[in-house]
Amino acid sequence: MKKRLLWKLLGVISIGTVALFWLIDLVASHTEDSMSYIDQTYRTELRSYAKEAERIMTTKGDAALAVWIKNLEQKENTWIAITRPALETLADTDFSDRYKSEFTLGRSLDWKIHLYFRENPTMDILFSDGKTHFLIQLPQRMRPGSNLLIIDLLLQIALPCLILCLITFVLYRQVMRPLRRLEHATQAFSEGDFNARAGNTPDKQNDELTHLTAIFDAMAGRISTLIVDQRQLLADLSHELRTPLTRLNIAVDCVEQDLDKQQALARLRYESSNMQELIDDALTLAWFNTESPKLALEPLDIVDLLQIIIEDAHFEHPEHPLQLEIAKPSIFVQSAQQALAAALENTIRNALAHTSTKQAVKVRVSTLDNRACIYVDDQGPGVPEEYLEDIFKPFFRIQKQDKRTRESRAISSKKSGYGLGLALAKRQILALDGTIKAFNRYNDQNTIQGLTLLISLPLSHDNAHSTAE
Ligand SMILES: Nc1ncnc2c1ncn2[C@@H]1O[C@H](COP(=O)(O)OP(=O)(O)OP(=O)(O)O)[C@@H](O)[C@H]1O
Ligand SMILES: [Mg+2]
Known part of the structure; x- marks a missing residue:
């Protein structure tokens, strides 16, 4: 996939950010919820105040209750009232029975407390007669959510920081793993270890x-x-x-x-x-x-070129018959004249050099699958199979006894090569988007008849025009 890293980053960052907000919201609302209720012990305490007030009112009367309330107000630093509200309706309207039975002046002890209100709420506890209300402003010590600030700081700063650190760490690891390998490989390579590679440990990252x-x-x-x-x-x-x-x-x-x-x-x-x-x-x-180098390619008639090269070669080696077998009178290849001529000259010269006098060297040209195939067949000793690839390496030569050598030759008047011809020809042909290979030809007795050099080159579109004409 293209721009895989981009998608990966987008995925991790967007999913991570959404998950972050969702998690913060979830944790915040859950913690706030659990912090918004009066603690059970305080609820029991408040209920016991109401019960005591009711007991004093019924057994000792209002005066005793007033003294007790004053004491309690001072102790809890709050206000308390006992009331029996009369619900009055106007304009011939009435309350529903449910409203009357559930009517409260303050908040029930089991209700949620709004943590962000500055004033403490008024709590309402009904006496057993169902009409008298014991009202008390929630004493400060009983107010829930005292550590709200710390929790808020944790949720709004610490948790996002932690999650963002985690996301960054994951991204960093993803990005750094290949970079670190690259760093090590570059370091090793710069220190002279030319075998150092960054992709030695393949991963699925891609x-x-x-x-x-x-x-x-x-x-x-x-x-x-x-x-x-x-x-x-x-x-x-x-x-x-x-x-x-x-x-x-x-x-x-x-x-x-x-x-x-x-x-x-x-x-x-x-x-x-x-x-x-x-x-x-x-x-x-x-x-x-x-x-x-990428050579400038142009349409070139390979038959014309070969005729000139063969003429020159024949002039140099009149002792050998040189035959040209062509499939068509002209075959255009997409090539560069100088490089192609040099490569062909080298292979034909080799063929002539390794073929004994009077024996023929044949050059065949045909086309196959949009390519021109040039075969140079000699009648020499061929090349041992194990060296068929090596002959394209620079300075590689085979001695008469079929031995590979780079050794100096004895002084002789006959000019012998340095083993550069085929190495050059190979590079020239490769630069023309072509291929070159060598193979031995065998007879029925399985003895080598000679070597064939096969050069394949891309055909030019001009072949279509020339055929049409
Ligand atoms: N047609 C052939 N038959 C047998 N052996 C060959 C043939 N062509 C090449 N070789 C072997 O491959 C070797 C490499 O050939 P190449 O053309 O690269 O070098 P060279 O001919 O020795 O020297 P030069 O640099 O002058 O071309 C030759 O030395 C020879 O041993
Ligand atoms: Mg040569």
């Missing part, structure tokens, strides 16, 4: 942050391959340069000492041009590795 760690991992992967490749390239290059440099020095010595001067000068020219080629190829390879 949001923008995990996406970020995935991007970091991809970047780290690319950079580490780049660094490793560059290091390898540099090491190989310096190793490869050592032999021609030694030969150059020997040739210079020969010239200085006037020994076989002509041959030494020829050797000088040969080695320096070889070194030039090696450095050019290595630099191009490094450029492809570091830049991963």
Whole structure:
């Protein structure tokens, strides 16, 4: 899902906030409710005052009751009244019986007390005659909700703070988990551990942050391959340069000492041009590795291009018949001429170099599933199956005895390659959105007949026009 983190944050914050308000309201109303009633012991005490007043009134009379009331008023710092109200109606109206039986002047002891009223309420206790009311303003010591302020502070400040802290903590953990992995990986990577990755412990989160760690991992992967490749390239290059440099020095010595001067000068020219080629190829390879260039693609007739390349190759190697088999007179691919020509030249040159004299090298071109397929078939010894992928690695060569080598070659007049041709061809073809692979062809006796290099490239839309025309 896109913007998963956003939805997650929105969800947690909105649900959390609603839950916060709901919880505060619930707890507040519940606590306020439970705090709004007069304590049972005080209710019994007040009832016993009324009972005592009734007893004094009936046994000792009003004078004794007045003295008792005065004493009680002083003791509780309140006022008390005994009354028997006469309900008078006007305009020929009357009360209902229920109203008369339930009529009170003050509040019943079992009613809720309004905690926010400043004045204490007047409590009303009926004598057993059902008419006389014992009224007493609730003494301050009996007023419920004395710790209302503290409870209010707890509910309005402490509880929201606690819940918000919890929500923040949950969000923080969600956000920080991938960030922390990213931090550790970046730290390790910056300290030279090129295998450090942020997504090593996969979790179910799958949001923008995990996406970020995935991007970091991809970047780290690319950079580490780049660094490793560059290091390898540099090491190989310096190793490869050592032999021609030694030969150059020997040739210079020969010239200085006037020994076989002509041959030494020829050797000088040969080695320096070889070194030039090696450095050019290595630099191009490094450029492809570091830049991963996107070449400008344009429609290109592959048949035309191959005819020119084959003509040139035939001029260089007249000893080999070179055949071109094409499915159509023109096949347009979406490509860049220079890179494609270089890659094709390298593969055809390899095929010629590994095919014995008089034997043919065949180039076939066909189309399949919107792609052009170029096969370069030689009749050489092929490549051991385990090295079919390795031949595309820089400086990889196979010795006659089928052994992998990066060792320097003996001085020979025949120019042999540095193992950069196919590595370059692969990068060039990849930059053209193409693929290149090698496979051996076998005969019925299961012996290798030769190697085939298959290059596949995206077809251009121009094929449709050319067919229509
Ligand atoms: N057609 C082929 N038949 C057999 N082996 C091949 C063929 N093409 C390539 N190889 C093997 O793969 C290795 C790498 O080839 P690549 O073209 O990269 O280098 P190279 O030809 O040795 O040197 P250069 O840098 O001049 O091309 C070769 O050294 C050779 O061992
Ligand atoms: Mg080559």
